Every structure is written in C-alpha cells, then in structure tokens.
Amino acid sequence: MTNSLLAPYSASLSSFFSSNLWDVIKNLSFFFLAVFWLAVAYWVNKDARRRIEDPWLIGTSTALALLFPFFGAIIYMLFRPPEYLDEVHERELEIKEMEARLGKRVTRCPVCQVDIDSNYLVCPVCTTRLKQPCARCKAPLEPLWQICPYCESPVAPQETIAAEDTWERPPHLRRSH
Ligand SMILES: [Zn+2]
C-alpha cells in the first residue's frame, strides 16, 4: 500500500537522479570541490614559504595538502611554525641592535638625556661638560682616572678644571679647602 502510494514520488526521484540536471549538479560539485582542494593546497604552499626556510619541508607540506585533500591542510596547520620568518628576522635584528647598544655602552647626557658617545668631552646639544681632556694628548678622561691611559701623563685634578666648566668632579677628587 505504502509502496503504491510512494511509487509516483520514487519514480520522479529516480527520474530526477538520472536526469541531466542531476549530472550537471554532480559535476559542478566535483568541480568546485577540486578547485577548493587546489586552492587549499596553494594556500598551504604560500603559508609554508612564509614560515619555513627549508625547501624540503615546504615541498612536504604542499604534497601533504595535495595528497590528502583538506585533511592534509589541517595536519599542516597543526604542525606549522607559529611565527612568520619576517617576524623572526625582525626580532633577531632587534636583539642584535640591543646587544650592539649594550656593547658600545651608549650613555646619555645627564642634563638633556640625548645619546652621547663615550669619548665626547662636551654634550653637543646642551654644551654640558662631560669629561675633561688629557692635558698632554687631549684624550677624553674618565672621572676616576688618575693617569691618562693613552700617554701616561698623570691627571692633575686642579689645573684641568676651568672656572666656566659645569662638569662636576666626583667627591673624592674634589679639593678640600
Ligand atoms: Zn646635553
């Protein structure tokens, strides 16, 4: 009874599935699936080149996405490096720059805070006296030095400080009078 009732529907269904329209829908679906699969593989290749340096690993990732449609791309996303190569290089550069800065011992002017080189005598921006020059060879002397390391002449505390100098001598080198 039910069979006889459903007969017209199943007949129309089977005629629908055997129709040209169904073939067209089926082919279109396969076509779009194939396009999507290739697009995903292309995306995996592009993404891998931005994250991985080793060409063999890039090839393996792309092959994975091609050989196992969609599933391969998911596997790739689980194991891909978290950072882009650009970011890694940028960070390495920043670290190198920081190390160079520390190595050079870049100091700042105590008055205007501008970056100054360790052998400046005077701050070029605010003209604050930073160091005194050696009396003989004019090399910049550190405040604690008792003798010039370049020409071996002793540092005379009283004669090198001119009246207009704003540079302050450390307490232990100040004359007590
Ligand atoms: Zn300054």
Ligand SMILES: [Zn+2]
């Ligand atoms: Zn000297």
